[in-house]
Structures are given as C-alpha cells and as structure tokens.
Amino acid sequence: MNNLFFTLPLLQAGPGDALTGLPLTILMMGAIFAVFYFLIIRPQRKKQKEMKKMLEAISKGDKVVTIGGIRGTVQNVKEKTLVIKVDDNTKIEFNKDAVSGLTQKNESSGESNQ
Numbered sequence: 001m002n003n004l005f006f007t008l009p010l011l012q013a014g015p016g017d018a019l020t021g022l023p024l025t026i027l028m029m030g031a032i033f034a035v036f037y038f039l040i041i042r043p044q045r046k047k048q049k050e051m052k053k054m055l056e057a058i059s060k061g062d063k064v065v066t067i068g069g070i071r072g073t074v075q076n077v078k079e080k081t082l083v084i085k086v087d088d089n090t091k092i093e094f095n096k097d098a099v100s101g102l103t104q105k106n107e108s109s110g111e112s113n114q
Contacts, residue, residue: 058099060077064082
C-alpha cells in the first residue's frame with residue numbers, strides 16, 4: 001500500500017519530463033483562473049452594475065434604506081447626495097453610495113392614474 005504513489009505514472013518524474021509537466025501546469029493554472037472568474041469576479045461585477053443602475057434610477061418619493069439601516073423617503077436628489085426624510089421634521093443628507101437598496105419605488109412619478 002505504501003508503494004501506491006510510486007506506481008502512478010503521473011506522479012513519477014523522469015528525465016525530459018519537465019517539458020511535458022509545464023503545459024499541464026499552465027493548463028491547471030488556467031482552469032483555476034476560470035473557476036475564480038466564474039464564481040467570484042463575474043458575479044461581483046454584475047452586482048456592482050445592478051447597484052449602479054439602481055442608484056442612478058433613484059428619484060424623489062422613493063423609499064430607501066441606507067447601509068446603516070436608516071429608512072426614509074427621498075426628498076431631493078443631487079449629483080452625489082440624497083436628502084432623505086426620516087421623520088416629520090427630520091431630513092438627513094446622505095451620499096448616494098450609502099443607500100443599500102430601495103424598499104418601495106415611487107409609482108406616481110412617471111405614471112398618471114386615470
């Protein structure tokens with residue numbers, strides 16, 4: 001049983017095997033990169049694009065939640081900030097990047113109910 005690893009031809013190295021091992025190593029590195037790309041890099045980019053699209057579509061009247069957990073209604077949209085009404089007399093200005101998501105989209109902004 002101890003000789004199992006010594007009898008496998010893939011694990012035995014002989015003279016001239018350095019050149020045949022190099023393409024296999026490059027192929028394995030490429031496979032590892034492909035796995036990382038499809039499992040980590042690609043989904044992260046997709047999530048970033050969706051978040052950017054959501055932040056650009058925020059308009060007055062939308063209900064949002066910040067990364068700190070503060071919920072409120074958008075009162076004013078500026079280039080890089082939002083003014084969010086959190087209570088009757090309380091308005092707070094946040095960076096757009098501080099918004100983690102929409103809780104309710106303002107449906108009356110572009111539509112008329114007849």
